[in-house]
Amino acid sequence: xxxxxxxxxxxxxxxxxxxxxxxxxxxxxxxxxxxxxxxxxxxxxxxxxxxxxxxxxxxxxxxxxxxxxxxxxxxxxxxxxxxxxxxxxxxxxxxxxxxxxxxxxxxxxxxxxxxxxxxxxxxxxxxxxxxxxxxxxxxxxxxxxxxxxxxxxxxxxxxxxxxxxxxxxx
Numbered sequence: 001x002x003x004x005x006x007x008x009x010x011x012x013x014x015x016x017x018x019x020x021x022x023x024x025x026x027x028x029x030x031x032x033x034x035x036x037x038x039x040x041x042x043x044x045x046x047x048x049x050x051x052x053x054x055x056x057x058x059x060x061x062x063x064x065x066x067x068x069x070x071x072x073x074x075x076x077x078x079x080x081x082x083x084x085x086x087x088x089x090x091x092x093x094x095x096x097x098x099x100x101x102x103x104x105x106x107x108x109x110x111x112x113x114x115x116x117x118x119x120x121x122x123x124x125x126x127x128x129x130x131x132x133x134x135x136x137x138x139x140x141x142x143x144x145x146x147x148x149x150x151x152x153x154x155x156x157x158x159x160x161x162x163x164x165x166x167x168x169x170x
Contacts, residue, residue: 006053006061008096018060022062022083025083035137036080046068046077049101049108051097051101062093063082064080071112071157071158071160071161072133072157073159078161080115102125106149106150112147117143122147133159135161
């Protein structure tokens with residue numbers, strides 16, 4: 001039996017409704033009420049880092065998005081959400097999207113990535129708890145994680161995570 005073939009592509013405006021439907025399927029109905037969504041409101045996602053993964057029939061299997069944020073006055077990436085269709089979970093698609101997107105982020109000159117998530121899952125991608133970084137409430141501080149895309153990128157970075165209004169750049 002052959003493994004499924006997937007096509008990794010940059011998310012386009014035409015993908016928006018389908019991507020949102022996958023997020024709705026994978027996450028709780030109140031997902032947009034989370035504090036991380038306040039950091040995304042009215043801010044353009046980072047083009048070139050938001051990807052879709054489709055099977056050979058063009059069916060959406062997984063997605064990932066990134067947003068620019070400020071952390072203590074330092075530009076950073078906010079990863080998320082990443083979602084894998086329930087029928088495709090366990091195939092490593094989320095890991096593929098995270099690795100490919102973070103590699104591309106480093107190539108584009110980004111230095112650090114932030115997310116709110118489970119450390120046991122994200123540790124394998126280089127994410128560690130950020131003790132001096134504060135997400136807007138009501139975020140559990142134990143779930144605020146960061147990964148350096150270049151050595152030492154999180155050294156000395158501390159403070160509030162705030163919204164930026166610069167579209168998509170680094």
